[in-house]
Amino acid sequence: MADASGQAEIRGIDIDKLAKGFADEEIIFKRFLTVTPTSAREIRWYQKTSGFLDSVDTSALSGSSISNVSHGALPVVVEQSWTRQTSYVRKYFVESPVISNEDIKDSDIDIIATNVRDLTRAVARKVDERIYDVVSDTQATGSAGVETTAATGTGWDDTSGGNPVLDIMVAKRKIRENGYNPEGAVLLMDALAHQQLLNYLITVKGSSIPQFSSQKVGSGVVMEILGVNVVVSENVVTDSVTLLVPQRAATWKTFVPITARNIEEVGIGQKIRIWEEGECILTDPKAVHVTTDTTT
Numbered sequence: 500m501a502d503a504s505g506q507a508e509i510r511g512i513d514i515d516k517l518a519k520g521f522a523d524e525e526i527i528f529k530r531f532l533t534v535t536p537t538s539a540r541e542i543r544w545y546q547k548t549s550g551f552l553d554s555v556d557t558s559a560l561s562g563s564s565i566s567n568v569s570h571g572a573l574p575v576v577v578e579q580s581w582t583r584q585t586s587y588v589r590k591y592f593v594e595s596p597v598i599s600n601e602d603i604k605d606s607d608i609d610i611i612a613t614n615v616r617d618l619t620r621a622v623a624r625k626v627d628e629r630i631y632d633v634v635s636d637t638q639a640t641g642s643a644g645v646e647t648t649a650a651t652g653t654g655w656d657d658t659s660g661g662n663p664v665l666d667i668m669v670a671k672r673k674i675r676e677n678g679y680n681p682e683g684a685v686l687l688m689d690a691l692a693h694q695q696l697l698n699y700l701i702t703v704k705g706s707s708i709p710q711f712s713s714q715k716v717g718s719g720v721v722m723e724i725l726g727v728n729v730v731v732s733e734n735v736v737t738d739s740v741t742l743l744v745p746q747r748a749a750t751w752k753t754f755v756p757i758t759a760r761n762i763e764e765v766g767i768g769q770k771i772r773i774w775e776e777g778e779c780i781l782t783d784p785k786a787v788h789v790t791t792d793t794t795t
Contacts, residue, residue, distance in 0.1 A: 505578040507753065508726075514611075514615055514759045514760065514761050514771060515758060515759045515760070517615045517616070517759065518615055518619045518690075518757055518758070518759035518773055519613060519756075519757055522778070523672040526562045527623055527626070527627060528627050528630040528631060528634075528687070528732070528734070529626065529627075529630060529731075529751050530750075531685050531730075531743065531745040531746070532630065532634075532745070532746065532750055532751045532779065533746050533747075533749070533750045533751070534750070534751045534753060535750060535751075535752060535753070536586065536752070537752040537753065537754050537755050537777070537778075538644075538752075539588075539754075540587060540776075541585060541586075541587055541588075541752060542578070542585065542586045542587070542588065542594075542752050542778060542780065543583065543584070543585050543739060544583075544584050544586065544780055544782065545581040545582065545583055545584065546581065546582045546584050546720075546781075546782060546783075546784070552596065555793045558788075565577070565748075566783050584780070586752070586763065586778045586780050587714075587778065588752070588776050588777060588778050589629065589650045589733045589776065589777070589778055590753040590755075590774060590775075590776045591621055591622045591625050591626055591774060591775045591776070592617070592622075592772075592773075592774040593618050593772075593773055593774070594605075594762070594770055594771060594772040595614045595618060595622050595770045595771040595772075596770060596774070597636065597764050597767060597768045597769070597770045598610060598614065598666060598768050598769055598770060598771075599613070599767065599768040600766075600768045600769075601767065601768075602768070609761050612773070614771050614772055615759060615773070618759075618771055618773045619759070619773055621773075622757065622773055622775055623757070623783065624734065626775060626777070627732065628734050629778075629779055630656045630749070630779045631687065631732075631734050631735060631736075631741075631749065633749060633779040633780070633781050634740070634741065634743055634748055634749050634779070634781060634787055635687075635736075635741045635787070635789050636734055636781065636787070636789070638741075638782065638789055638791060639739075639789035639791065640738045643781050643784045644784040645781075645783065645784045645785075645787045645788070645789055646667050646670075646673045646677070646785065646787070646789070647672070647788070647789045647790075648670065648673065648788070648789075648790055648791070649790075649791050649792045650666050650790050650791065650792045651665050651666055652793055653694060653792075653795045654695075654738075654793045654795045655692060655695035655697045655699060655793045656698075656793075656794055656795050657795060658698075658699070658703050661695075661699065662699075663695070663696050663699050663700075663793075664699070664700075664724075664725065664731050664791075665725070666729065667686065667724070667725050667742070667744055667790075668725065669684075669724070669790075670742040670790055671684070671725070671727070671742070671788075672787040673788050674742065674744065674785070674786060674788050677785035678785070679747065679783070679785065679786045680744070681726070681727070681742070681744065682726045682727075683727070683728065683745070684726075684727045684728070684743060684744050684745070685727065685728050685730055685742070685743055685744075685745050686724075686727045686728065686729045686730065686740060686741070686742050687730050687732065687735050687742075687743070688729065688731060688732075688735055688740040688741075688793075689731065689732065689733055689735040689736070689737050690729070690731055691737055691794065692735075692737070692740050692793055692794070693729065693731045694712050694719070694737065695793070695794070700724075708740075719754065727742065737794060738791065738793055738794045739789055739790060739791045739792075739793060740789070740790045740793055741787065741788070741789050741790075742787070742788045742789075742790070743786060743787045743788075744783070744786040744787075747783055747786050748781065748782070748783050748784075748786035748787050749779055749780060749781045749782060749787075750779070750780050750782055751777055751778075751779050751781070752777050752778050752780060753777045753780075754776040754778075755774065755775060755776035755777070756775060756777075757773070757774075757775045758773065758774055758775065759771060759772065759773045760772050
């Protein structure tokens with residue numbers, strides 16, 4: 500006898516496939532990170548000092564410069580420095596209430612798929628928040644070394660003194676000065692900052708509406724400007740925008756990927772349990788720049 504549609508979908512493998520599909524939706528910042536597995540909950544890693552190597556004394560006359568070295572002289576000795584760091588895997592875990600067998604069989608809505616979708620997005624949103632906190636170094640107030648600059652004027656809603664275009668170029672310049680290529684970087688902002696940016700471009704400066712990406716749902720990119728991709732998410736804290744070099748600035752260490760299982764209550768019903776384990780590590784903080792005070 501064939502399973503009813505609800506009963507067929509409740510099988511664990513189908514639930515897991517549904518969860519993984521929903522996890523690919525646009526709220527995930529993880530797509531802009533390097534994703535690698537980890538076999539241990541304690542992650543030991545090394546953070547490289549960013550920027551170009553140079554001698555402390557750049558005067559050629561002192562004999563300790565890289566440039567204009569005298570013939571026959573010994574080379575100057577320079578070295579990169581690394582800082583050992585330790586991070587710990589975090590677990591994101593949620594489940595549904597018991598869904599009765601009767602509801603599964605005759606509910607007008609697809610109660611299983613709806614629960615899987617919303618539970619998966621709940622986990623994904625918390626992972627998103629963690630990634631944002633790490634890459635922005637909690638809006639550049641932490642100790643990871645993320646560059647920060649206050650917005651021009653009193654912010655992007657300052658139509659007379661604000662200048663979002665200049666602020667984006669400053670962020671790009673500072674990332675480039677630290678040895679990273681900012682072209683194609685990702686600019687994370689909330690909906691308010693996006694509104695202020697478009698108002699500046701269209702109303703204040705009178706330019707045409709920027710070209711919107713046809714892939715905005717799949718990639719999270721809603722527009723391109725000045726060689727960077729704008730990504731709008733409400734996980735970004737209001738009053739700041741973060742520019743980062745994707746697949747370079749940070750890594751997501753996966754201990755357990757997004758996983759879903761059904762738990763059977765015999766004769767009663769089922770419940771859905773979803774979890775993910777991992778941690779975001781900021782390997783290259785100088786590949787990130789935070790513009791603060793974007794809102795008056």
